[in-house]
Amino acid sequence: MIVVMTPSATEQQLQHVIDLVEEYGLKSHVIKGTDRTVVAAVGDKRNVDKGAIENVEGVEKIVPILAPYKVASKEVKKDRSVIELAPNGPTIGTEKLAMIAGPCSVESREQILEVAPLLKEAGATALRGGAFKPRTSPYSFQGLGEEGLKILAEARDMTGLPIVTEVMTNSQVQMVSEYADVLQIGARNMQNYNLLEAVGKQPKPVLLKRGMSSTLEEFLLAAEYIINAGNPNVILCERGIRTFEEYCRNTQALSIVSAVKRVSHLPIVIDPTHGTGHAYMVEDMTLAAIAIGADGVIVEVHPDPEHALTDAAQQINPKEFKKLMERSARVATAVDKVL
């Protein structure tokens, strides 16, 4: 890190900073510039709280140099990670895109068994559906729980599609891990560190959604919690960030795909459903996600969106999904990918 002193900092204050830097086990290099002096602190500073110096008299600011994540970074692993969505099943992270689709919530056996074969037929890679539902309001539908997981497993038996489903709390991890192929961590839980550690200790891949106001650094540190706990199979998912915009529920921050590819080896998918919040925007955003280089998408598809119990405004129907897949295939080809 770089410690920038104020123009009026005294020699004594400078010496105090140097002492603190060395107390932390770092080496200090002092550079006297025309306007102010800076102290470059060299060494692995990840376990030092940089703020400890910011508060010192004579210090103007601290500038970190190293990113705080390690195992999620490209520096540690140069090749991009390829992750199996199910044992010997489809992978993510190659030129073949992962097209994950399914309803927001598992509402009934009929609903899932109706929609799953249609998704399969349209070319989906995996089936998503929520059995445990994080709902902003306690008065909303909260999901079918284990019953929902059984329905998803039945749909997998029927179609062969791997199952992606959300786990909300530590006590559900074992159960969800038994039924599902990929465990999803929702945006609201991206910094639920106990949950991150719990999914890091089970064997299935984890689809980690970006928190709605998380930075790239926080996002990769959340992945780092999972990897550190023992599970290297983390799939990042950008699902829109919160901004001032009002014509979409969230602002889909597509450029994170380019940034992730530059600094990390983890695959990344886009969720155009939450990323826009409006069914009419989903198809076009899917095409953009593919064009920019995402490793796949996760899209909500409901057999009857008008009667969906959750996320009704943003789910598309199977017919719309079919068209989305056809157009996606063309764009994929144009960027040397396949569905």
Next chain:
Amino acid sequence: MIVVMTPSATEQQLQHVIDLVEEYGLKSHVIKGTDRTVVAAVGDKRNVDKGAIENVEGVEKIVPILAPYKVASKEVKKDRSVIELAPNGPTIGTEKLAMIAGPCSVESREQILEVAPLLKEAGATALRGGAFKPRTSPYSFQGLGEEGLKILAEARDMTGLPIVTEVMTNSQVQMVSEYADVLQIGARNMQNYNLLEAVGKQPKPVLLKRGMSSTLEEFLLAAEYIINAGNPNVILCERGIRTFEEYCRNTQALSIVSAVKRVSHLPIVIDPTHGTGHAYMVEDMTLAAIAIGADGVIVEVHPDPEHALTDAAQQINPKEFKKLMERSARVATAVDKVL
């Protein structure tokens, strides 16, 4: 809710909307305006997913009328809630302000037993300190756990100050509830619904921090989860929101105090430490919080900020806290409050 039709909506599309509204158990009123038709849907719509209509052809948008929260709202309880921080202990929600102070983390027995009496002497109402720490990085200090809770309890025995401390996951709730007087839910867990329900089922008051990108509605719905689970004693805490600003770690959104007083009966405190992120801003922001009408503040105070293991840049020292309390007392008087 109000359903706004597009200008080109057909009679058939309008009728379909009316049918859906009535299928949901609501009554519909159609109003034909000069530019477009709207359908007002009357009745308690809280358990209907408004999106279900937004997706329908001929619909331009849906406008909700009712707030989705109930028991946290002033409509249900007109008087402002007064909550005891400990049985027969200090209260929050009256003209007497709650001045909660203490280090970010419990680092050692010495640290806490040194700082607690100084805080007591300066006039603090309660002692804060983290035994379980949600850390952005897995490489940072993660807290002392139960050992930390014991140290806090010892400080309470010594000073009489009630203890406010964070609980991060469901499995910690019982233990933390045994040691602490007030359970804190951190910003990153504001929408950890399972945790909200768990603290709703134990008897101690809950200090609920606002998520860093949560709206007022989401904040009150999180409180609603706790109240609905059986615990009416929820203290709201604004701790800064995430914006584009770069001279502060977060943007302290003080106007939420005025908004909360208008729509809810729950007390609200301000956290100027996280709300600004810089030690030098804490005192002035505390004064502003009192002036705008907050029911108290929660401030990080460390005996030696330069060597703090966490949040070093934003903690003030006991001497600075003493000055903060003296100035706060004067501003409190000016707005007819007392410390």
Next chain:
Amino acid sequence: MIVVMTPSATEQQLQHVIDLVEEYGLKSHVIKGTDRTVVAAVGDKRNVDKGAIENVEGVEKIVPILAPYKVASKEVKKDRSVIELAPNGPTIGTEKLAMIAGPCSVESREQILEVAPLLKEAGATALRGGAFKPRTSPYSFQGLGEEGLKILAEARDMTGLPIVTEVMTNSQVQMVSEYADVLQIGARNMQNYNLLEAVGKQPKPVLLKRGMSSTLEEFLLAAEYIINAGNPNVILCERGIRTFEEYCRNTQALSIVSAVKRVSHLPIVIDPTHGTGHAYMVEDMTLAAIAIGADGVIVEVHPDPEHALTDAAQQINPKEFKKLMERSARVATAVDKVL
């Protein structure tokens, strides 16, 4: 608009609202719901300040129903506008994309005459370059002024490419309009209403950049100022919005393309250079812009980015632009467009 009364509103307060609504020349419909009463005010309310009622006792909030823009909206003009970038020159708004490219600033005659033929050869539709530069710092290069316009005109003579260049203030409008083919209004001037009116009174098309925190409504109202002043040829340009993200200079809000197509007839282009702020992201974002359905892009290309006087971090070089065009052509085909 809809006026929502508080639950405790009196009959007298309700009557006062009805009186105000009618005083404004609107008709009122009162709907008594289970929880509260709403007053629907019917009629063209565009010239009424809706706030006038929000402030009245007994009123909880006002909900607008009509969008405030008219001539920029699809309701007034159903077909999408097709605009000529130069008389009998290339158009924008059809299946043929407008690929506008050129350096951030006109720095010298040599620079422009070197880069323009390379852009032409790579397939660019028009040449951009700034002669008047809005710079955040007064110490930065401020542009060559009229000399820069002459250089651009010379490049047009050489290549046939229409010129797009920024106008910053009313006194420059006439001069810029004489040299340029398309006048650009920068993001910082999106709500400089006097300037909008001035470019609305000259005959050349206007490329209007979205303000960095403007909503879609404000963006279209800015276009409305230009159209109302007499110039219907407005090209919208999304250039990134300001959010908390730190890995890109701005957050490119691509979903506005879908939104604009739904509510307006105006063409829209994407500026991936400012929308991302990093040269390495420009190509991928361009592909995404085409995939999502934009009518074109405007990209900064400099013959020697390392020595660019402005925007050095985000300009690509001619060779990179050539590759960008080749990849763009493939994606364009995949979405039934051509370069």
Next chain:
Amino acid sequence: MIVVMTPSATEQQLQHVIDLVEEYGLKSHVIKGTDRTVVAAVGDKRNVDKGAIENVEGVEKIVPILAPYKVASKEVKKDRSVIELAPNGPTIGTEKLAMIAGPCSVESREQILEVAPLLKEAGATALRGGAFKPRTSPYSFQGLGEEGLKILAEARDMTGLPIVTEVMTNSQVQMVSEYADVLQIGARNMQNYNLLEAVGKQPKPVLLKRGMSSTLEEFLLAAEYIINAGNPNVILCERGIRTFEEYCRNTQALSIVSAVKRVSHLPIVIDPTHGTGHAYMVEDMTLAAIAIGADGVIVEVHPDPEHALTDAAQQINPKEFKKLMERSARVATAVDKVL
């Protein structure tokens, strides 16, 4: 500035960076750390585009060290500036607060001559009112122009209150400067550099509103444009920033007061009217502004808010202003200020 190299940067890439740094007239210091090499570039870099190096191969990022503003900074002028609102009139920047009040728009002679004496009597320091109005919609009331300026001048003759009024475009500067005591630059024009230069060349003080998404650095650079053009009398005004919050029109970012006092000598006032957007929040926010240390406030007061032509939802009436002043006086005393 500090140039951070990627871990895989070659010696040749490092040398190229050193060459560029020296080409810019800066001295380079190379520091080889455990994970990567950084190049510290020493010297006055204000006129170099730092991006020029960011784009170079082998470079990870550039970290600026010096703030880009000079004459607005405390380094150049240590004492806080005290500015006369009128020759021999009230000043701003001392312990005496500037309480600027008046309607959003000058609507009529009657309106202004009714409200001005009431404001004077309640203790206002200056009278505000808009004659030229920047309106989001072209269909809204656009102000009375010079007629409005004459009415304001008449109110000054009647009450002795200095006049603060907005100037929107260069051609109005001379006229407004003749009538007004303080020229206001609106938030939407904060980066209208030509206008900044124009008000920098006339003699009256300038009240510069913060752009709704501007950083502190951009805000001070805008002030710098005015000061550089010859006018040192710049009063900063925070008027709320744009965030995701929905219960207030803007988020009042009060901590900028503490930040400005740390880095600049310029006085700063708070605009609680636009900063909150709701009349009911204005009084409490005013108290907070005084408590945090602002040099004054600028508040919209209308004799009949229900019939205001602009900003009706957020203006308070003279009786409410009287109460605001009484409460403000008490808080001012508590922080050693006076009204």
